[in-house]
Amino acid sequence: MQTFSELDLIEPLQRAVEAQGYTKPTPVQAQAIPLLLAGRDVLACAQTGTGKTAAFTLPVLQHIQTRRSGRTGRRPIRALVLTPTRELAAQIGESIAGYGQHLQIPHTVIFGGVKQGAQVRAIERGVAILVATPGRLLDLMGQGIVDLRDVEFFVLDEADRMLDMGFINDVRRVLRDLPSKRQNLLFSATMPESIIQLAGSFLDNPARVEVTPNATTVEKIQQSVMFCARAQKRFLLASLIRSLGVESAIVFTRTKHGASRLVKQLEQVGISSAAIHGNKSQNARTRALDGFRSGEIRILVATDIASRGIDVDGVSHVFNFDLPNEPESYVHRIGRTARAGKGGVAVAFCDETEGAFLRDIEHLIGMSIEVNEDHEWHDAASVPPPGRGGGGGGGSRGGGRPKQTTVRRPEGLGNRTSDGQRRRRG
Ligand code: AMP
Secondary structure (H helix, E strand, O other): OOOHHHHOOOHHHHHHHHHHOOOOOOHHHHHHHHHHHOOOOEEEEOOOOOOHHHHHHHHHHHHHHHOOOOOOOOOOOOEEEEOOOHHHHHHHHHHHHHHOOOOOOOEEEEOOOOOOHHHHHHHHHOOOEEEEOHHHHHHHHHOOOOOOOOOOEEEEOOHHHHHHOOOHHHHHHHHHOOOOOOEEEEEEOOOOHHHHHHHHHHOOOOEEEEOOOOHHHHHOEEEEEEEEOHHHHHHHHHHHHHHOOOOOEEEEOOOHHHHHHHHHHHHHOOOOEEEEOOOOOHHHHHHHHHHHHHOOOOEEEEOHHHHOOOOOOOOOEEEEOOOOOOHHHHHHHHOOOOHHHOOEEEEEEEOOOOHHHHHHHHHHHOOOOEEOOOOOOEOHHHOOOOOEEOOOOOEOOOOOOOOOOOOOOOOOOOOOOOOOOOOOOO
8 A cells, every 4th residue: 555545544534644844654553544444443553653643543534424324413522532641632532623624523632640620621512523631531530521432433543552551440441331332443653552452342353463573763763872970961962962963852860859860950051951751741741842842851851651653853973871661661762752753863871770771772772772971970980880882681680580571672672683573683
């Protein structure tokens, strides 16, 4: 499938897609859209950046536009999209508005952290598509404001992150309120056993969609690791921001507190930045994100949850100031650069306590990350003992066994060899 016109999308959607300037569907779109238009349930393994939002938004819009609702006399919620974070919810809302620009399909987005009044009014005016985060949705269901009895199309977006964030029971509660006859779609960046189980509990004979490993995305990212003592990391970062000609960068820290502290430290050396994390008000997050998008703020310091799915083009650098303790997060983080097929640079800092995290990451991605010692803060004490990484599950640190990861190698991340083995490098 090479062009959008081969996808059987109705004309107003074709026009909207053309207006976005897309010339051909991405692999996940080419696979998922025909299945969804044919009414199938779909289990899709695809991460942010693959075009997954359009892969479900376009079929949802077409479904609403072309099929009559069984109800007359009122305007029921016909499609529900559940997503873990406010930012993702807002982005999906924007996609629906964009792709649905030639259709009159009312939709709205609800999430926590802001007053509910405006959201309630939007729902009471009648929406066909509701995009929601779980907490606010359950809240409004409990108040009798949201009624899911007529949902025909249910999308669970970023299911793995939903589970990571502890939303599994919320998701199950929402599922209990949906009518049994409906079309379902589950998107997840990774497919651990817990996701397969969840999928099995509500998808009906789903078609599997997996994006074929796309070497262009992550292989275009130039990755390196620098060993540096914890206390020196901020100096290393400031020096790199200056010397690398960073245009726009996201810096990841493990904690909210660490993000706020780093912003202050960068300010002290004359680098302006903003933090985005769960303790910030929705307004502060929106302001930071808008400033970053417009180029006013060059450096965004973020925690994983807050950054999840942030869709900003032209991020030149990603810094892993702290290595994530979940190796999958590394992949999500560096995927913030190299959007829309562009290249990017990802630099990881590894201190004396993080050797095991580095090993897990290299195990997951199946390759060693190039070490850059060419800086004045290089700290030999932070270098994990020989045998680290290499993807094969060899070098474990401190006698710990290499983690038996049930997570498949994320799509879009380099090539597997033809027999599915992880590739070793170096
Ligand atoms: P997503 O994976 O949904 O977060 O989308 C990632 C980015 O790809 C977004 O900026 C989309 O606007 C863009 N995108 C989606 N579909 C296409 C396409 N067919 N061609 C080019 N860019 C696309």
